[in-house]
Amino acid sequence: MKILMKMKKNEQPNTLCRRVRRRYFAGALTVLAFTLCTVPAMAAGSDPLTIVNSLSDFIFNIIKAIGVIILGWGVVQVGMSIQSHDASQRTQGFLCLFGGLMIAFAKEILTTIGAI
Template identity: 65%
Template sequence: MNKKHKQNRMSYRTKSDRYMRAWTMLVLALCLLTVPAFAAGSSDPLTIVNNLSDFIFSCIRAIGIIILGWGIVQVGMSVQSHDASQRTQGFLCLFGGLLIAFAKEILTLIGVV
C-alpha cells in the first residue's frame, strides 16, 4: 500500500468520524434541550376537540386565502394580457379560494358543523 493511498483512506475515516460526531452532538442536543408540552388545565374532552377543530379550520382558512390571492393575481395578469383562458382559470381559482376560506361558515350555515 503506497503512502498516498493510505493518506486518502485515513482522511476519509476522519471525515466520516467528524460527520458522525456532529450528528451525535445534534441528536443529543435535541434530546436534552426539548421541553415536554403538557395539555391545558381543562380536562373536558369536548373543549379539546373544539380547540382542535378551530385550529384545523384556521389552517384551512389560511390555505383558502392564499388560493384567493393567487386567483386575484391570475385575473389581473389575464386582464393585462387579454387571455380569456387564463381569466377563466383565475376566476375559478378566486371562487375556489373564497369557498375554501369560508368553509366553516358555509358548513355551519347548512348545519353540518
C-alpha cells in the same frame, strides 16, 4: 522501511483512540441533548371536548390561510388575463378566485348549512 512500519503501528492506536473518544463524546452529547430538551406535557384541561374543539379551530385556521393564498393567486390571474386579453386564463382566474373564497370561508359555510 522499518521506520515507516513503526509509524503505521503507532498511528493505529492513536486513530482508534480518537474514534472511540469521538463516539463517546457524540453519545454523551446526544444523551445530554435528550435530557435537556425534554418538555413536560401540559394537558389543556380535563374535558376532551375542549381539546377536540381547539384542534378543529386550529385546522380550520390553516384551511382559511390556504384559501386566502389561493384567493390572492386568483386575483393575480384575473389581473394578468385582463392585461393579456386571454379568455382561458381569465376563466382559470375566476375559478381560482371563487375556489379560494369557498376554501377561505369553509367553516362559516359549514356552520350555516348546519354540518358543524
